[in-house]
Amino acid sequence: MSRPGSNSLGLLDRSLVFITGKGGVGKSSVTAALGLLAAKAGKRTLICEVDAKGDVARLLDSEPIGFEATEVRENLLLMSMNTEEALREYLRIYLRLPVVAKLGPLAKTFDFVANAAPGVQEILVVGKLCYEVKEAKYDLILVDATSTGHIVSQLASPKGISELVRLGMVKDQVAWMEDILYDSSQTSVIVVATPAETPINEALELANRIDNETDVHLSALVVNKVMSELFSKSEEEFFISLQDPKATRVFNRVISNDVGLLLRGSNAALEMRRCAAPYVERLVASAGTVPVALLPLMFGVGSGMRLVRDLGEALAAEWDELLWQG
Ligand SMILES: Nc1ncnc2c1ncn2[C@@H]1O[C@H](COP(=O)(O)OP(=O)(O)O)[C@@H](O)[C@H]1O
Numbered sequence: 001m002s003r004p005g006s007n008s009l010g011l012l013d014r015s016l017v018f019i020t021g022k023g024g025v026g027k028s029s030v031t032a033a034l035g036l037l038a039a040k041a042g043k044r045t046l047i048c049e050v051d052a053k054g055d056v057a058r059l060l061d062s063e064p065i066g067f068e069a070t071e072v073r074e075n076l077l078l079m080s081m082n083t084e085e086a087l088r089e090y091l092r093i094y095l096r097l098p099v100v101a102k103l104g105p106l107a108k109t110f111d112f113v114a115n116a117a118p119g120v121q122e123i124l125v126v127g128k129l130c131y132e133v134k135e136a137k138y139d140l141i142l143v144d145a146t147s148t149g150h151i152v153s154q155l156a157s158p159k160g161i162s163e164l165v166r167l168g169m170v171k172d173q174v175a176w177m178e179d180i181l182y183d184s185s186q187t188s189v190i191v192v193a194t195p196a197e198t199p200i201n202e203a204l205e206l207a208n209r210i211d212n213e214t215d216v217h218l219s220a221l222v223v224n225k226v227m228s229e230l231f232s233k234s235e236e237e238f239f240i241s242l243q244d245p246k247a248t249r250v251f252n253r254v255i256s257n258d259v260g261l262l263l264r265g266s267n268a269a270l271e272m273r274r275c276a277a278p279y280v281e282r283l284v285a286s287a288g289t290v291p292v293a294l295l296p297l298m299f300g301v302g303s304g305m306r307l308v309r310d311l312g313e314a315l316a317a318e319w320d321e322l323l324w325q326g
């Protein structure tokens, strides 16, 4: 699963990093955590939410943000992708059409074109991101990308269009995007999964598709929500010994909570960890030289800044010098 690429480069030393994976695995949370880490390290960072659900804004305890990049913390800016706004911006910048303003309801024309031609929506998303790289207003752009499947067509869209249209302006317009997107020192993808059979299989399948169907560099894999080892083997044996009904009765007298319930809870945690282990091992084995980070399932930290900060600390601890060089 590894192509010759810029593996020696830090994960956040690139200009454009896509974070993808199946829905619910923690893409938005990992993106927010990486963004916070980078911003704290002094990198001017833009996070782009492609699905525009506002999850990253919520995670960073911010108000919902639109297409216009807005600073939500020091060095950390946020924007929501909007393909119609991206098209309007494109027309304004590249065609310098004063008539754009007079086009009236662009949405109608836009819907027609976007639905008629394959790859139009995708190229508008990728085009806006590559444009921001070219403008170099940020040190790093993190993309809270679409989930499995759709991301492949997005990443492959400039290639698809340049194969379709071999001549003229359109070809020139996508060539510079390809230069950014398919250069492993500038752009990479991180795939996130959770430690269970289907998400791990899907993550491996997605990683292979990114490798085979696009020229974008896969720089890392993340397994999020891994049940931590809550206690040692001897503590585990002790807890099991407490499950004797007589011992439980004694404990229930001393402790007001139902000890049986607590013990069953600790058993469930152990079981979760045991069930997940083979899938995590499989992913690590298949990853080859691609670095893998395991992030713990966090308890009682909610789904805002505390989760983002804790995930950031876990990421920094796992990857340390892999995040950036020097
Ligand atoms: N390591 C973690 N521990 C506990 N909860 C987490 C963790 N990572 C993400 N979550 C929670 O899981 C849910 C889905 O995460 P989210 O980042 O929105 O996933 P995605 O963007 O992939 O759909 C959110 O409620 C989030 O707060």
Ligand SMILES: [Mg+2]
Pocket (backbone or CB within 6 Å): 027, 028, 029, 055, 144
């Ligand atoms: Mg999300």
